[in-house]
Amino acid sequence: MTTFIWVCLILVILSIVGLLYRVYRGPSVPDRLVALDAIGVMLISAIALLSILFDTGFFMEVILLIAIMSFIGTVSFSKFIEKGEIIERDRTS
Amino acid sequence: MKTNDVILQTTTKLVFFIIFLFSIHIFFAGHYTPGGGFVGGLLTTGAIVLLLLAFDLKTVQKALPFNFTIVTGIGLLLALGTAAGSIFFNVPFFTHAFDDFTLPLFGTTSLHTAMIFDAGVYLVVVGAAVTMIQTIGGDA
Numbered sequence: 502m503t504t505f506i507w508v509c510l511i512l513v514i515l516s517i518v519g520l521l522y523r524v525y526r527g528p529s530v531p532d533r534l535v536a537l538d539a540i541g542v543m544l545i546s547a548i549a550l551l552s553i554l555f556d557t558g559f560f561m562e563v564i565l566l567i568a569i570m571s572f573i574g575t576v577s578f579s580k581f582i583e584k585g586e587i588i589e590r591d592r593t594s
Numbered sequence: 595m596k597t598n599d600v601i602l603q604t605t606t607k608l609v610f611f612i613i614f615l616f617s618i619h620i621f622f623a624g625h626y627t628p629g630g631g632f633v634g635g636l637l638t639t640g641a642i643v644l645l646l647l648a649f650d651l652k653t654v655q656k657a658l659p660f661n662f663t664i665v666t667g668i669g670l671l672l673a674l675g676t677a678a679g680s681i682f683f684n685v686p687f688f689t690h691a692f693d694d695f696t697l698p699l700f701g702t703t704s705l706h707t708a709m710i711f712d713a714g715v716y717l718v719v720v721g722a723a724v725t726m727i728q729t730i731g732g733d734a
Contacts (some may be wrong), residue, residue: 566633569637
């Protein structure tokens, strides 16, 4: 069982490396945005696997925190791509 | 340019309270487990940033009618007051006191004065970070 989880962890880390390559050399901005969001998901799964390996529940809050921060980052990046302005002064105009 | 933001705004109205409750949970969990005033304040700032993203500066100012520089001042006063209060009891600066109390709903809990210091840190982080973001985003 431990070997299986180590193999999964190595695969997740390899996919993070692949996604970092996509962030570095994405032809367009949406490619980089999707890659950054997927890096967040991969970090969450890596921490979940580590929490199984260490047999502790203390990492659950870290997982929720990374999920929230990744969500806010993705929303702000997509708003920047769509409107070119992240925080507006007055929306009615 | 008029865009349709119904999904983002409806999600934000729900997710804001989830993030805010989680920040309060992580603030109170900070004494024995990971967490604390700093992370809780940053999460609250994240929730307010989500509101700013989905709505605009005017609406958020109307919904949360605080001057966030004054929030920073209150937090500093709370933290420094807790730290300086130990001088009056002839103990070193920043010494904290704790005792067990029997509360009606929670049973026996140990209350620490370090929690008041942590609440000060929370208010300082919220005030400073939200002021920064409002200042950066305001000049459109």
